[in-house]
Amino acid sequence: MADHPVKILIADDEKEIRDILTLLLRGEGYEVTAAKSGEEAVHLADPSIGMYILDINMPGMSGYETAVKIREKFYAPIIFLTAYSGESDKTMGFSAGADDYIVKPFSNTELLLRVRSLLRRAYDYSPAQGSSSSENKISYKDLVLDLDSQSVQKDGQTISLTWTEFQILELFISNRGRIYSLDHIYQSIWQEDAVGDGTIMVHIKNLRKKLGDNSRNPIYIKTAWGKGYYVD
Structure with a gap:
């Protein structure tokens, strides 16, 4: 550390x-x-x-x-x-x-x-010193995740995310098509067993809101009913 x-x-x-x-x-x-x-x-x-x-x-x-x-x-x-x-x-x-x-x-x-x-x-996940390189950016649809500056841009506009929201979004986009249960998301981000509350669901709800995603017909974060969430 x-x-x-x-x-x-x-x-x-x-x-x-x-x-x-x-x-x-x-x-x-x-x-x-x-x-x-x-x-x-x-x-x-x-x-x-x-x-x-x-x-x-x-x-x-x-x-x-x-x-x-x-x-x-x-x-x-x-x-x-x-x-x-x-x-x-x-x-x-x-x-x-x-x-x-x-x-x-x-x-x-x-x-x-x-x-x-x-x-x-x-x-x-702290930002690296100096300018960002193209190798440290992930593009998905109209989103660009900058892993150095920990920022997300949508159509050229920066979206302000918390540490946790950014990491959840990066997890999904880096593993497209993979369905993550709430417990698996928690373990992947926190690196420990889930505490049993609705923390992840609230983070995803806020993340969708910031991205302008409709939970009923999402563009980015999809729901696999009874299984979890994923990005296709």
Whole structure:
């Protein structure tokens, strides 16, 4: 991964949560900065931050709003912490730019596993220095995936995707015709067993929306009913 400790910014209005997360993450060797509010998190955000862990239900600027503000300038992975587990809540979180979503109460083991997994993916897929080469681009229909800049263009217009959305799209397009079950997608992206929630379905729903894909008659991501998803 990195040669120096990864810096993680935590934003939660509850001091007890901030203290627990700080102690837990520092015990794993991460450098931690804590913010008491969304406003403070936005102020502290900078290119040195390797990950953001944001509570959604903060007074003033919510975690959703905080993520949107951070995403305007920075692309480090974002994990949301929340007491809400409904699909609509997850959809809002991922649409705001989150890469993962942890429902309270959670175990220390689960949080650390998610942090390690997301950081590993972020570093494995981090943009290369210098200009992109044609060998690092994948074309599919009117889409062009740039593996160096982690960007997607449709008809020449850049589409903003999260780390996870980009990796799911790359997985499908690099393996056209192959049907991936939800568990297989999770294992391919996270490199671990699925946690049993609707995370992948929400990511695909948001990905389709950003691509302008109609779930009933999709152009890009097709559904194999009872089996999974694929790109033909």
